[in-house]
Amino acid sequence: MRWQKSSYCGEGESCVHVAATPQAIHITETSDPTHSILTTTPVVFAALLATLKNEPHPGTGHPTLHLTATDANTLRLHTTDAPTTAVTTDHPKWNAFVLGVRAGEFDHFVEEAEHIDDAPGRTPLIHP
Template identity: 45%
Template sequence: MNAVSTWQKSSYCGEGDACIHVASTAQGAIALRESADPSGSILTTTGGDFRMLLQALRAGSDSVPGFELSYGPGDEVRLRAAGGGAVVTTSRARWDAFVKGAVAGEFDHLVEERSASVRVR
C-alpha cells in the first residue's frame, strides 16, 4: 500500500472516529477506508476517478463512473473500484455522512492538490 497522508473524515460524521476516511498517497492516488475497521480493506483510486465519484455524489447519482456502489442487506453499503479490488464496506449512516461531506466540498482539496502537482511538472 502506498503511504498515505493524514486520514480525513467528513464533518458530518457522528461522534467518534467511525466513518469513511479519505487520504491522498505520496504517489498521488486517493485511498478510502472504513475507519471502524482500520486494518480492513483500503480502496485506492486515481485522483481523476475520485473526482468523478465526488461529481456523481453531488449530482445525487448512485451510478458512479469508475466505481461499483451497492447496497447490501440491512444498512450495508459497499464501494469498490470498477473491475474489482478492495471493497470498503460501511453502514448507510456512515455513507450518508461521507456523501454530505462530498457535496459540501470537504474532499475537493485532495483532487485539487493532485491537479496542481500535475500542472507543475
C-alpha cells in the same frame, strides 16, 4: 498519510476516511471488518465527487467506483478494476460522507492532484 473524515461524522464515530498520496486517493472506513483500503486515481475520485454532488462530469474511460448494497444496512464501495477489494460501510456513515462531499470537504484532494499535474514534465492525471 493524513486521513480525513466528513465533519458530518460525529467525533469518535467510525466513518469513511479519505487520504492522498501524490498519485492516488485512498478510501477506508474505520469499522470495516476487513480493514480494506481502496486505492484509486484522482480522476476516478473526482468523478465520484461529481456524481455525489449531482454535477455533470465527463466520462473518464478509467475504472469507476461502485457502491453496492449487500443487505439492508451494509454498503460496499469498490472499483471496476478490483471488485474484490471493497470498503464496507453502512448507510448512516455513507450519508455523512456524502454530506461532506456536497459541502466541498473533499474537493482539495482533487485540487491537490491538479496542482501536482501542473509541475513541469508531468503528464496530467486530471484532464479538464
